[in-house]
Amino acid sequence: MISCSSDKENRTTEVISPNKKVKVQFLLSATKQPSYTVRFKNETVIDTSKMSFDLQNALSLKGNFEILKTTTNAFNETWKMVWGEDEEVVNQYNSLKIELQETSTLKRKINIIFKVYDDGIGFRYEFPKQENLSEVVITDENTEFNLTGNHKTWWIPGDWDIYEYLYTTSPFSKINAFKDYIPGSHLGQTYIPENAVNTPVTMKTDKGLYLSFHEADLTDYAEMTLAVDTVNYNMKSELVGNAKGKKVIRKTPFETPWRTIQIAEKPGDLIESKLIVNLNEPNTVDDMSFFKPTKYVGIWWDMHIGTGNWDYAGENHSANTKYAKELIDFASENNIHGMLVEGWNIGWEQWWDKKAKKVHFDFVTPYPDYNLKEVVAYGKSKNVELIMHHETSADITLYEKQLDTAFALMKDLKIHAVKTGYVGSVIPEGEYHHGQFMVNHFQKVLEKGIENGVAINAHEPIKATGKRRTYPVAISREGIRGQEYNAWSEDGGNPPEHLTIVPFTRMLAGPIDYTPGIFNTSLKPYKENNQINTTLAHQLALYVVIYSPVQMVPDLIKNYKNNPAFQFIKDIGVDWKKTKVLDAEIGEFITVARQEKSTENWFIGGITDENARVVKVKLNFLVPNKTYTAKIYKDKLDSHYLHNPEVYEILEQDVNSKTILELNMAAGGGFAISLIPKN
């Protein structure tokens, strides 16, 4: 590690990545306002972009700054993921810290730290402890990202309450967050105050460079959306606030999340980048042995296709002991070690409508037809562990009161994972899902998880910002327009291109609980007017393409039984030594290979959008001179996501590191491959 401070006369205000390609320059404007530029291979990627904060009852932190001190640092470590896409992560960067002070009366101080990696940059603000800045209420953070062109952009609206949108592909100039905005929709859980996008937002420049903007280590702060100026190609941080207009309330000293820009020459490099986790602090959980990555079954899909119900008052209550045991049997026979049961506890009647609700949720009392302890014990006997479920309806007041008893029950029953849910508008009223209040709530739940040995899979969550490095209990989350939209009728479900965009946007933030693997893609006879807009082979491929340490196997048991394609789901790993994106174009197709951590097996998944295409898959990542049995599950020539989605073929052949496979994908199709060493 090389660390150096510079004297006043000879200050360093530039910092360059280890491979010399990425360069950040800090500057003070004419009004002495902090600003920065980013260059990649000597081309400007972010033009002069200003930084400032507006505060409540105080002058803005905006201009009249002088540099007190600058410090540079070169850092290089390799750390191990407890679970993840890769076993080892290289964390190498050069950093520059700028310490600033106002020259005007208040003499307030703020520091800015840049970390420059080969795969992008992060910067954060530090508010040191000081006399004239102790209680800070931030009403606006104004961090600019001044783009250098009308980039092709993949974006969702900067909704303060929900992320469940299809990505729009458009020139930056055509971003319109209000395009599909209907106040009051999404179960009352939507609020878009201005033309902003949420992060990660990903772009491709005319020169073929890929950029993605996000944040890392979102802790005790409000989420950042990015307000867009579609005429000047500029973005500005727009923090999520609350009804009182407050965005962040803190006491100095504190620091903001990292503002991040991933930069890549190939789209796959965005996915292989570890920038977001690297910008988080190391693991603080000594013993994570209670959680093992797993596949899991459950009753979730029943509820979406209408063969079951969450609430006991309705017919076909799904959470009953008998069905749970059937699922456990099925799981234990098929190399699946988790089982999730929603709707098991009282309070589901009118669960989405907090005003009409008569019985509130509690998180310890099962419905009469569900014997929780019996199910847990039966699961244990079959090596299948229950995943607990907590739907809160976003009534945080209620849930936080019950957190201790709810988590104590899990500790007592040795349940080591919980899926939480936050459907609907937040209580207390005036708070939004993505504001500081909720960020802190999600942190509280993570800490409760660590205390009780419970991993958290949050739905309607705050977006991932790499905190899984520091808190590996944060195993997965939703925050995406998931598979369930295909079972709903409103807008035709997720189009085939959806999951060719998601890996380059939402997935850059962290693991996704997407629930792939629906075999009955026609949804007949349950949802006559709906369907899954992919082929069956595409569904298989998602177990490789979409990363999560917990992967659901959601379809009805009868749709898997006797279907030869189910072998792939049985075989597929869930924890990885190495991940490689073999080929991709955002919104068109992607091919990913992952090596299982506990074996020498590789798995490959490829998916395409609504266009059929042929791809070549080079197996040059295999161990040389070793033979593997490749089992290829792929579309047939007449497969098509609309009129022939469920036909596929299975090919088996010996392959080695010199093999190049040529595979056709149907419209909305894909392929999945398992590669098992022969000896």
Add this chain to the structure above:
Amino acid sequence: MISCSSDKENRTTEVISPNKKVKVQFLLSATKQPSYTVRFKNETVIDTSKMSFDLQNALSLKGNFEILKTTTNAFNETWKMVWGEDEEVVNQYNSLKIELQETSTLKRKINIIFKVYDDGIGFRYEFPKQENLSEVVITDENTEFNLTGNHKTWWIPGDWDIYEYLYTTSPFSKINAFKDYIPGSHLGQTYIPENAVNTPVTMKTDKGLYLSFHEADLTDYAEMTLAVDTVNYNMKSELVGNAKGKKVIRKTPFETPWRTIQIAEKPGDLIESKLIVNLNEPNTVDDMSFFKPTKYVGIWWDMHIGTGNWDYAGENHSANTKYAKELIDFASENNIHGMLVEGWNIGWEQWWDKKAKKVHFDFVTPYPDYNLKEVVAYGKSKNVELIMHHETSADITLYEKQLDTAFALMKDLKIHAVKTGYVGSVIPEGEYHHGQFMVNHFQKVLEKGIENGVAINAHEPIKATGKRRTYPVAISREGIRGQEYNAWSEDGGNPPEHLTIVPFTRMLAGPIDYTPGIFNTSLKPYKENNQINTTLAHQLALYVVIYSPVQMVPDLIKNYKNNPAFQFIKDIGVDWKKTKVLDAEIGEFITVARQEKSTENWFIGGITDENARVVKVKLNFLVPNKTYTAKIYKDKLDSHYLHNPEVYEILEQDVNSKTILELNMAAGGGFAISLIPKN
């Protein structure tokens, strides 16, 4: 006129436009299949594209052809529009007729005629009378349009039943007609059998050339959609069929509609192009004096915002004598000479649900609260003519039985226009809105109109193909996602960019009954969650931008009264001597100027998408050395379609042909200008 035939040895198979820029080449492939190419300024615009027909119970007309004869022709005329965007139309083209015969046993004949204009091309097939081809059932027409790149495309799905979609802007490779497809939606009126687009479909090439594909003179034939091959950038005609798989049933001799390609170097040239009407036959209606272009009021908006009802059984039945007279009073005070009343006749209870319906529509019996004769007479006394209304619920069997009595009533009452409606699935079952059966129905209604002196404004119509030249009773039509979508909640209404795309797509087909001019853009207190996604000034501009010889003034009377902006609607013309697109970029903004036919007044309208912008308007089209009073209705600096849509300012100044106005448009905004000569 120069017409020449060529002998066998020296046949002409090329034809070039009068200005020499557009060139069509006809060729026979290796299998002697007819094909063609199109070049513009020596660059290939349409690469070798094949032509063939599949027939029922007969061999395809596909290969083994020889050329019997070719004929070229140079044509030049100027004709007058009865009503329209321009008083005089130049119709100048060079044509090439290729007479083909099979060399195989059947020796069937087909002719292909190309007309090449400066603004694009049209070609049609002639099936001559012949022994081996008399009764023809076409199961597929395979006319290819082989594109030369992945053009930026503005498209709607090739739905066989409805055109009411937002335009998607995407690369050609990303066209996916199924993207938002929900079988059973649109009141059961939607059917998309394959990945196809409807026409006009418009494109921009990488080199900045604009192309639009459509058809002209759709008569006794099925509509053409275009199936897309998104990998090879190819389109192929896909005719609309019926449940029996038949697409067109004809006897020779007959000819197909013209397949058209408009080619333009500026987007505005697409709009100024008269290709579509020029490819239709001259006017066949001797005396069109019964119809005069007009603005009209009505009760239509009441029904969409919920202040009124169509059916008598519901509360607030809108079609009542008292309200009709109020509207007549308002119209006659404000230079408006038409009034439309929907829901006046019996049968509106459950009108969209033909199965549940107990009382069928008839087209002569008013509800008890509506005195038709009294309303007509009161209107006449105030110089306001009633526009009749026929909603058929697409029950063609029922409507055709009543056509004679229905039109006789109008003739009797001297009503000279009718708005027809075709909501829901077609009866007889198995027919689709855009198939040959319905094309012939619409033709029948036009003929009934001519017979009885009634002009037709069809909603849920067959698309316009320029037949208004031959039958000027075809005054306007819908076939677009209209203003009413803004009053409905499902998907947020029409985004601001909608009407910056429509002029370059739907409007190339013909006049649009869009119903602009909503002043209460917030829709408060009627529709709290909806709004019009434009500013008020944008609404005014639409009276110039969107062409129709009948323009509705749809908002509630109270929203116009005492609003100074209403003066523009009072002043605006509806019939034009000259139209000029001053500046435009598809999907971003457009500025149009039109000169009124009966005065020397000019009107200018400009609209923008969701981006604010400043445009310069050069008035160099005004008569030199003449002074005009310009009244400019425009957005204020703080106008915005979302949070401040109804504020505007009116500026008045003297201008002449040397004046250049610089005008700001707000996000979703616009401006409207009247230019009145000073003396």
